[in-house]
């Protein structure tokens with residue numbers, strides 16, 4: 055099975071493309087074109103144009119979680135698509151999400167009203183369960199926290215009740231493609247932990263072999279211990295390729311690059327991959 059991954063928005067860009075803090079990837083697999091997240095603003099639609107991608111050809115949109123850097127581009131994407139489209143996500147994408155960094159409190163949730171997006175064609179399929187897009191292409195649904203060293207970022211909150219409570223980020227999900235050469239897991243922010251996400255993908259598919267994990271890993275504030283254990287688990291699980299983006303952070307990227315050598319890559323705005331990779335990347 056051939057899989058094409060085109061990154062429309064990421065924090066940094068390849069030459070000729072635009073960048074903005076956020077993530078958006080177009081995944082073409084098993085006869086489906088799925089837009090995974092929409093980035094922060096207008097970068098995804100602009101880069102789509104630079105790639106000569108007609109957004110109207112997208113079959114479905116999947117939202118990894120409600121944070122603005124993954125949902126802020128949704129209005130512009132829908133405006134370009136000019137059609138009704140299924141938007142698969144967890145009901146908590148609408149939670150009142152806030153972040154607090156260096157004592158600065160900021161709204162970081164979905165910046166549009168549901169009605170506005172529905173008027174533009176969004177047909178929300180909100181569920182906590184995995185959704186099967188095709189026989190070999192699915193969303194993870196809620197990701198259980200299994201490892202003892204991966205934890206949810208403590209700078210993220212849910213202000214639904216008016217009080218700043220820790221955001222459990224139950225809406226965090228990933229995409230899984232069950233290819234003949236192994237599992238390909240596409241990560242949004244991996245707020246529940248990259249290893250927890252990969253373990254859940256194995257459980258859902260009943261397959262062990264992980265060919266590639268690509269996307270945001272939210273290791274930007276990770277302790278050294280967490281980095282070391284993450285790399286050890288990735289190796290134990292036999293992950294063959296690791297392509298990191300977005301909330302991975304410089305230190306974690308550098309560490310994982312050293313650990314994975316030629317099997318590591320950065321996935322940026324303007325990156326385009328065809329899987330399986332050629333023997334020598």
Ligand SMILES: [Zn+2]
Nearest residue numbers: 119121243245
């Ligand atoms: Zn996030």
Ligand SMILES: [Zn+2]
Nearest residue numbers: 121123243301
């Ligand atoms: Zn993010």
